[in-house]
Amino acid sequence: MGRRYVSLWFRHLLTDxxxxxxxxxKDVPFVLVAPEKNRLIVKAANHLTESYGISxxxxxxxxxxxxxxxxxxxxxxxxxxxxxxxxxxxxxRYSPLIAIDADGLLLDITGCTHLWGxxxxxxxxxxxxxxxxxxxxxxxxxxTVGLAWAVARYGKQKPIITTQEHxxxxxxxxxxxxxxxxxxVDLLYKLGFFTVGQLIGHERSALRRxxxxxxxxxxxxxxxxxxxxxxxxxxVEPYHVRLPFLEPIRTAEVIEKAINTLLExxxxxxxxxxxxxRKAVLKGYRVDGHLTETVIGTNKPSNNPxxxxxxxxxxxxxxxxxxxxxLFTLDAFKVEEVEHKQENLWLLEGSEGSTDALxxxxxxxxxxxxAQNIHRYLPQASxxxxxxxxxxxxxxxxxxxxxxxxxxRPSLLLKYPQRIEVMALLPDDPPKHFVWKGQKHIxxxxxxxxxxxxxxxxxxxxxxxxxxxMIEDEKGCRYWVFRSGHHQGGDTQWYLHGFFA
Amino acid sequence: xxxxxxNIIERLQKDILGWQGFVSPAVxxxxxxGLGPVETAFPNGVFPTGNIHEMLCGQQEQAAATSGLxxxxxxxLMKNGGACIWISTGRKFFPASAHQxxxxxxxxxxxxTQRERDTLWAMExxxxxESIAAVVAEVNDLSFAQSxxxxxxxxxxKVTGFVMRSNLQKLSTTTCVxxxxxxxxxxxxxxxxxxVGFPCWQVQLLRVRNGLPGTWQLSWSDQGFTWGxxxxxxxxxxxxxxxxx
Numbered sequence: 001m002g003r004r005y006v007s008l009w010f011r012h013l014l015t016d017x018x019x020x021x022x023x024x025x026k027d028v029p030f031v032l033v034a035p036e037k038n039r040l041i042v043k044a045a046n047h048l049t050e051s052y053g054i055s056x057x058x059x060x061x062x063x064x065x066x067x068x069x070x071x072x073x074x075x076x077x078x079x080x081x082x083x084x085x086x087x088x089x090x091x092x093r094y095s096p097l098i099a100i101d102a103d104g105l106l107l108d109i110t111g112c113t114h115l116w117g118x119x120x121x122x123x124x125x126x127x128x129x130x131x132x133x134x135x136x137x138x139x140x141x142x143x144t145v146g147l148a149w150a151v152a153r154y155g156k157q158k159p160i161i162t163t164q165e166h167x168x169x170x171x172x173x174x175x176x177x178x179x180x181x182x183x184x185v186d187l188l189y190k191l192g193f194f195t196v197g198q199l200i201g202h203e204r205s206a207l208r209r210x211x212x213x214x215x216x217x218x219x220x221x222x223x224x225x226x227x228x229x230x231x232x233x234x235x236v237e238p239y240h241v242r243l244p245f246l247e248p249i250r251t252a253e254v255i256e257k258a259i260n261t262l263l264e265x266x267x268x269x270x271x272x273x274x275x276x277x278r279k280a281v282l283k284g285y286r287v288d289g290h291l292t293e294t295v296i297g298t299n300k301p302s303n304n305p306x307x308x309x310x311x312x313x314x315x316x317x318x319x320x321x322x323x324x325x326x327l328f329t330l331d332a333f334k335v336e337e338v339e340h341k342q343e344n345l346w347l348l349e350g351s352e353g354s355t356d357a358l359x360x361x362x363x364x365x366x367x368x369x370x371a372q373n374i375h376r377y378l379p380q381a382s383x384x385x386x387x388x389x390x391x392x393x394x395x396x397x398x399x400x401x402x403x404x405x406x407x408x409r410p411s412l413l414l415k416y417p418q419r420i421e422v423m424a425l426l427p428d429d430p431p432k433h434f435v436w437k438g439q440k441h442i443x444x445x446x447x448x449x450x451x452x453x454x455x456x457x458x459x460x461x462x463x464x465x466x467x468x469x470m471i472e473d474e475k476g477c478r479y480w481v482f483r484s485g486h487h488q489g490g491d492t493q494w495y496l497h498g499f500f501a
Numbered sequence: 502x503x504x505x506x507x508n509i510i511e512r513l514q515k516d517i518l519g520w521q522g523f524v525s526p527a528v529x530x531x532x533x534x535g536l537g538p539v540e541t542a543f544p545n546g547v548f549p550t551g552n553i554h555e556m557l558c559g560q561q562e563q564a565a566a567t568s569g570l571x572x573x574x575x576x577x578l579m580k581n582g583g584a585c586i587w588i589s590t591g592r593k594f595f596p597a598s599a600h601q602x603x604x605x606x607x608x609x610x611x612x613x614t615q616r617e618r619d620t621l622w623a624m625e626x627x628x629x630x631e632s633i634a635a636v637v638a639e640v641n642d643l644s645f646a647q648s649x650x651x652x653x654x655x656x657x658x659k660v661t662g663f664v665m666r667s668n669l670q671k672l673s674t675t676t677c678v679x680x681x682x683x684x685x686x687x688x689x690x691x692x693x694x695x696x697v698g699f700p701c702w703q704v705q706l707l708r709v710r711n712g713l714p715g716t717w718q719l720s721w722s723d724q725g726f727t728w729g730x731x732x733x734x735x736x737x738x739x740x741x742x743x744x745x746x
Contacts, residue, residue: 357630357631357632357633358584358610358630358632358633360630361586361626361627361629361630361633362610364626365612365623365626365627368619368622368623369612369614369615369619369623373612373613373614373615374610374611374612374613375610375611375613376607376609376610376611377596377606377607377609377611378607379597379606379607385595385597388597389595389596389597389606392607397607398607399605399607403597403599403600403605403606403607404600405597405600408598408601409595409597409598409600409601410565410595410598411564411565411566411568411569411572411594411595411598412561412564412565412568412593412594412595413593413594413595413598414593415593444687445687445688445690445695445696445697445698446695446696446697447696447697448696470697471697472687472688472697474687475562475685475687476684476685476686476687476688476701477562477685478562478565478685478688478697478700498565498595499561499562499564499565500565500569500598500697500700501565501566501568501569501570501572501598501602501685501700501702501721
């Protein structure tokens, strides 16, 4: 069976839309204008205005001269596309395959029309509904997108072109009905081509030489010799499964079984689409009208019912069935494509296959104690200790630089440096002894100072530079202490920041 | 007669060790974990992986030394791939320090819990995951029942676990394979050279299941663990002139 297409042309899309919003504009000539090269150009005119001979592309001043009481309104950029998108979503009831055109819609209606009885009833129903909604629409049906488009805009007789009439219908149409550039149209008129029929008899090579490849493509697309792919819009079907019960359920085992059934239903679809679940919400509708809600999240998209069930199983104790649950629904709010290939996570030999197990483990832990409490760190290009590591965003993030930062770093780092009392012989010397938590530590060995300054783009007043010393006391305990600020200013203060192994 | 008896006893001892989770090394697989003399304390002279080790660290200084030793062990355990999970409440461990002990810090996954109960739960979950190299948990206390739960898990999964205990007031018996205590020792510098040398620790094995407890001195250099040739802990300190600045 050949394909059938419908082209819809919204003749006054923007003005019709505005008239619907502001009914007082219905009997007023008005235009929508937008500035272009320092002039206001008419972008859309309603049918009243058009009857005065005003068309799009005219200067607004000229239009005002023709119609003195013309209302001039500002056009909203991008509005037409927005309206068309909504119209396309609405048209889904007529066909599942809909594409958006510059000023209309294209519907692939193959196999749809019999639901309305016949093609005639189908088109009549479609156009009538749109017209009663308040849009001035013309539509046509044909075997190719090109011809449907042409007939909708330039057709003079009937809107439905059968397969037998295909060529006959195309021949008397003007060249601009072929969806070609205005320059080519002008050229065609200059050369005396006033209908498509005059062009058909000519040789391909001659046409290509004079009018270019794109013209030839459009001609053959209209004739049906060349396929024309369309970009269809797809309304996203929500991932939603439901499971009603004859008798309200109350026990944990039955709830687990129910969740398993729901997950199997959900994963069947996810599997067939190659997708995996990242976040799901389970809602239980209780007999007493209350609603229980359980949310799970995963680190990696998953469509494995067993794994997802484990995540839910951790939360089953929190589901309160009270008098019983009548209905469970499961929605997947976040769905991502499943990675099929194994990734080399740790860049070390023999580590393949561990990613899935690790991700599964972190899912379980994260769902119990919160995913925000799980961290992994990567080195960051900063000497300032607090900024020398950054949290990794995903399990597969790899460090962009080496961990080696030159000087050794302490094994334990205090979150906030603690003030210590220090005795140092000279301003720039490491301390002789320091007192921390009431205990005196006498320093036996010390490394040279390491001066760390905050980056210049960080707030300068709040972070003075620090002189870090690695010191060892008489017991052998190794500490990381620093002096903040310049000695000359008299505002120096010593802090303990970490412990070395 | 006595020789035959000796043989039987040896075989029985080996069997018992096997049932207790110690794996005797296969022939030609005698590679240690780099701990040198410390490994002789364990049955068969092999550091028991796939077991729970208990590390006592009452003070922060000890905790720092313990994490240094653990990182050295982890660098060997993580050679065959796999991540290490570090579970704690109030974590102080600084990932940038792992590099000097030969551990890539981005392979450490930190789990920060609010309660100790969650720490133990997370540790049990993590120990079940066979592709993980090791699990470290910082807790205050570990009861006998809790340690037995962990032991049962690792017997199935063969993951090595380290429990860092900070409360040393009431040390109860646990099923852990070894109880360690690591205290920092003054680092060794050559001659009168100023500065701080390689980290140096006194490693004590307070109790070892079927092994011999003891005390050793270890230090960590660029080549890995190094141990002195039978030297007593230095008690006398010679003042070192600090020439810095």
